Amino acid sequence: MTAAQIFIQNLTDFLAAESAQTVVITDAAPLAGGASRDMWRIDATFDGTLNKLVVRRDLPTVMVESALTRADEFALMSAADGAGVNVARPRYLCADPSVLGGAFFVMDHVDGVAIGRKVVQMPELADARAALPAHMALQLARIHAIDPTPFAFLPRPSIGSTPAYDAIQQTRATLDALAVQNPIFEFCLRWAEQHAPLPNALTFCHGDFRIGNLIIDARGLAAVADWEFAHVGDPDEELGYLCMRDWRFGVGRLRLGGIAHREPFLQAYESTSGRVVSRASVDFWEFLGNVRWGVVCLSQADRHLSGRDPSVELASLGRRSVEMGYEALRMIEAMGV
Numbered sequence: 001m002t003a004a005q006i007f008i009q010n011l012t013d014f015l016a017a018e019s020a021q022t023v024v025i026t027d028a029a030p031l032a033g034g035a036s037r038d039m040w041r042i043d044a045t046f047d048g049t050l051n052k053l054v055v056r057r058d059l060p061t062v063m064v065e066s067a068l069t070r071a072d073e074f075a076l077m078s079a080a081d082g083a084g085v086n087v088a089r090p091r092y093l094c095a096d097p098s099v100l101g102g103a104f105f106v107m108d109h110v111d112g113v114a115i116g117r118k119v120v121q122m123p124e125l126a127d128a129r130a131a132l133p134a135h136m137a138l139q140l141a142r143i144h145a146i147d148p149t150p151f152a153f154l155p156r157p158s159i160g161s162t163p164a165y166d167a168i169q170q171t172r173a174t175l176d177a178l179a180v181q182n183p184i185f186e187f188c189l190r191w192a193e194q195h196a197p198l199p200n201a202l203t204f205c206h207g208d209f210r211i212g213n214l215i216i217d218a219r220g221l222a223a224v225a226d227w228e229f230a231h232v233g234d235p236d237e238e239l240g241y242l243c244m245r246d247w248r249f250g251v252g253r254l255r256l257g258g259i260a261h262r263e264p265f266l267q268a269y270e271s272t273s274g275r276v277v278s279r280a281s282v283d284f285w286e287f288l289g290n291v292r293w294g295v296v297c298l299s300q301a302d303r304h305l306s307g308r309d310p311s312v313e314l315a316s317l318g319r320r321s322v323e324m325g326y327e328a329l330r331m332i333e334a335m336g337v
Contacts, residue, residue: 004028010099011042011055015106018092021046032115037228038102041109052109054088058102059309066170067228070103071095072153076227077107079150085142086223088215110223116212116249120258128220129259135221136214136242136256137268143224144235144273146204156232157202163234164196164288171292180298184325188291188332195337197236197281205233210242211249211257239266239277240285245327246293246320280335287331294324 016023027043040055074093088107207229215223251258301318303309
């Protein structure tokens with residue numbers, strides 16, 4: 001049997017055992033993207049009823065060591081579903097790597113487009129783009145309202161520290177581990193230490209809420225995906241992060257993910273969350289997001305260059321670090337502090 005045939009057979013056996021039904025997989029295909037996890041679209045019949053599913057499986061290496069496990073992500077998506085967040089419904093979890101070569105879970109398939117450049121460019125999504133700022137504000141407010149108390153596994157700021165300071169130190173530690181000497185990022189991290197705003201009250205944070213991790217259909221935001229970087233932190237972190245230039249996919253003039261201007265979104269978020277947002281704080285977190293993502297890009301390239309996880313996609317991400325450094329410096333100048 002080929003590797004693909006073994007994958008399908010093992011997944012069929014797992015689904016049959018979990019559902020106590022007769023399962024036949026009629027189609028299976030990898031999904032685009034997947035720099036952090038391996039994703040497969042699955043058509044499977046359960047006792048003759050067609051189910052469209054997605055398998056989210058661990059890769060041999062990870063983007064960030066602190067990323068949550070599949071079991072953690074499964075639990076968070078279940079909680080988000082119960083909190084009214086638009087999310088693919090989780091179905092089955094398997095922590096045993098011997099089944100498919102890595103821990104995985106199975107969730108419902110949600111129709112729509114997630115690839116960022118398509119979201120910002122496709123003519124047929126024009127109405128969706130108009131509706132997205134309000135949809136994103138509502139979903140993010142609901143995410144920030146989730147009680148993180150039951151989830152002891154969530155990363156959170158160190159005692160006596162702040163989300164910004166911890167983020168700075170973690171980014172510096174990643175640079176040190178890579179043995180990278182980068183004066184731009186070192187300067188930016190020092191600047192961040194000197195200009196970090198006062199923190200907001202801590203909330204549950206999705207950790208990667210942006211165009212590219214949102215499934216968009218003709219009506220707007222259909223589902224929030226990729227929960228593996230969830231943590232307890234400053235909600236302004238997410239408001240700044242989703243405005244980063246790299247998440248605008250070529251439409252740089254529209255600060256909100258290449259789909260709209262930022263201010264109407266922030267006003268909608270304030271209305272739905274009941275929280276007044278400091279624009280200067282959001283600017284800072286957008287700046288720091290560029291620094292952090294630039295360093296992660298270097299780490300991604302190292303996964304390829306080390307031979308641990310050969311991938312043209314991972315190799316190409318290393319080149320993006322220069323763009324992130326430039327954008328961070330540009331933002332320091334624009335903030336004028």
